[in-house]
Amino acid sequence: MSMLVVFLSLWGISLGPVTEAATFFETQPLLWAESESLLEPSAEVTLTCQARLGTVDFQLFKNGVVQETVHLDAPAIKHQFLLTGDTRGRYRCRSGLSESWTQLSELLELTGPKSLPLPWLSVKPVSWITPGLNTTAVCRGGLRGVTFLLRREGDHEFLEMPEAQKDAEATFPVHRAGNYSCSYQTHVAGAPSEPSDTVTIKELAAPPPPVLRLDRESTQVLRPGSKVTFTCVAPLSGVQFQLRRGEKELLVPRSSTSPDRIFFHLNKVALGDGGHYTCRYQLHDNQNGWSGDSEPVELILSNEKLPAPVFTAEPSSPNPEPGTRVRLRCLAPLEGARFALVREDRGGRRVHRFQSPAGTEAHFELRNISVADSANYSCVYVDLEPPFSGSAPSALLELRVDGPPPRPQLRATWSGAVLAGRDAVLRCEGTIPDVTFELLREGEPMAVKTVHTREASANLALIFLGPQHAGSYRCRYRSSWPNTFESELSDPVELLVTES
Structure with missing residues (x-):
């Protein structure tokens, strides 16, 4: 990138x-x-x-x-x-x-005398086509002043740039889905270069959904009058965004720091503002079409006027064994309420999960628990009928899980030796999301690659390998906030680098 x-x-x-x-x-x-x-x-x-x-x-x-x-x-x-x-x-x-x-x-x-460098094909701004989007394929060669050729798998003819380009690349408009590759030739009678690697372009009836997130302060049980900020992120830039609750668009203040995202501000929420929110976006050149809706994000508000629920754990020990399951039970004096499990740690209070049981109690399960689950837990409930009152929080239950988190697994995404000058990607797979992954080479104390991700796994890429990169690699993951922990190292993966 x-x-x-x-x-x-x-x-x-x-x-x-x-x-x-x-x-x-x-x-x-x-x-x-x-x-x-x-x-x-x-x-x-x-x-x-x-x-x-x-x-x-x-x-x-x-x-x-x-x-x-x-x-x-x-x-x-x-x-x-x-x-x-x-x-x-x-x-x-x-x-x-x-x-x-x-x-x-x-x-x-x-590759040698009288041979042409391999071209490289990319797609901008994204690898899909849809009404209103101008998708292009960019072919980059190793020479200037050449004629570029784009081919779609299954077609017998090239899409050709008829004049030699001053730059070492050419841009082709793409209107059909398929597998594309490109090549180039130095003159009309000359043989074309070897083709680039293939790229796949898909056709979508509508743009894919964006991602909607809440800022950290808004993920807790909110009090009436609180401020809330949503962030909606699209997979491309230069689009128009919309925040929705159900089928209704919300016209609220907004701001941005990047053309691929927007911040929606709810400056003073009321009890009736709880519930599910989504966002979507529209391409500038397609005023009639919208992307799919994002996954919903939920707000929960409470004025703490309803009685606190009864909150219990099974097993009741505050120090459960790593890898086991803890069942949390929240009992309210109200049927058909919306329940929230709340986690409290150094990062503050935030809603961990929601439930809407038919009766008066909700059951939350923490499975395969680890040190990452160490926190204080409580629960609340809210009435889904006007005036939408909410309960006081239950008593806190403390969970403290000792020992390191589960060991990750490291695997190579290639087989055999890697050519010098190529890239190598190792995938480190854990079980805990929102951590920092590190790739370490045998005999070196410092990580050679570090990636933070919201997921429970990460690709760790070694770019432009040389003989000096050969060796044995392991990975681990760690967190310093809100809980501090570090996993054990994975089993090793051997990286071999060859010149040819």
């Missing part, structure tokens, strides 16, 4: 669509080969690394290892590297950015 320098301004909007006020600046450099040097049976090849901003520093990598570092006397927008000897390999470059470096360029692979 491209690294972006983002200049953001925060704006407030009421009763209107989002105005994009974010400016994105691409910093990833471009790398290409000079066509003359590749088509001649010569031992020399020239690679050009072009920065997005003037810089005095350029660096070229081959097969995951630094090949050459250049510090110029004056800032330049590009630098040419002359390759001699065996030029076959996988190359990337980067340029200086302030006191550091940009991310690496896209991969450029040279």
Whole structure:
């Protein structure tokens, strides 16, 4: 994914669509080969690394290892590297950015004299088509001034860019679903390059749903008059958002810091505002079509005027064994109420789960418990009929689970040895969400890769491998908030790196 320098301004909007006020600046450099040097049976090849901003520093990598570092006397927008000897390999470059470096360029692979570098195909802004969306396929080659060819699996003809491009890439509009690949040729009579890897573009009747979240302060049992903020995130930028309760659109104040998301503000909620909320979005070029609704997010409010429920646990011990199950029972003097299990820890109070039983009691289960479940628990209930009163909280029940969390499993997403200059992805799978995963190499105390995710597993990618990356790897996960814990290391996975 491209690294972006983002200049953001925060704006407030009421009763209107989002105005994009974010400016994105691409910093990833471009790398290409000079066509003359590749088509001649010569031992020399020239690679050009072009920065997005003037810089005095350029660096070229081959097969995951630094090949050459250049510090110029004056800032330049590009630098040419002359390759001699065996030029076959996988190359990337980067340029200086302030006191550091940009991310690496896209991969450029040279397979030998008179051979063309493999192209690379991507889809923007997303890998699907739907009415109102302009989806494009971008084919990037290793040469400038070539003619690009796009092919859809099952079609006999290429979609061709008729004139040679000054840039090393071409953009094709995509109107049909399918599996696409691209290639390029240096002149009309020339043979095309080998095709790129295939990308799949799907056709959707409507855009996929966004994701709706509550800010942390709004996930607790709210009091009337509280402020609530929803965040709705779409899979692409430049859309119009809508907050809904049931089938009704809510015209509330809104703001944003990024064109792919919006914050909806409920400044003073009342008892009747509890319930399920969803959001959706609309493409600017399709005013009649909306995305699917997000998964619902629920608000619960209580004025604490109803009697507190009775809250018990089975087993009743405050120190249950790891891996066991705890049953929590909440009993209210009211039928048909909405119940909420509330968790309280260093991060504050927040609703953990909801239930709407037919009778007067709700049963919540905590399965396969671990140190991550250590907290104080209580429950409340609210009347679903006007005036929508809610109960006082029950007495607190304390749960303290000792010992490390379950050990994760690490698995490779490849088989055999990995080619130098390629990427390797290891998947670390745990059982606890919202943690930080770490990948560690045998013999090194510091993690080589760290990823925080809301999920219970994560992909840990090693980019542009070189011989120095070979070794044995393990993973673990940890949390410092609200509970502090660290898992044991997984079993090892061996990474082998080969030059060919």
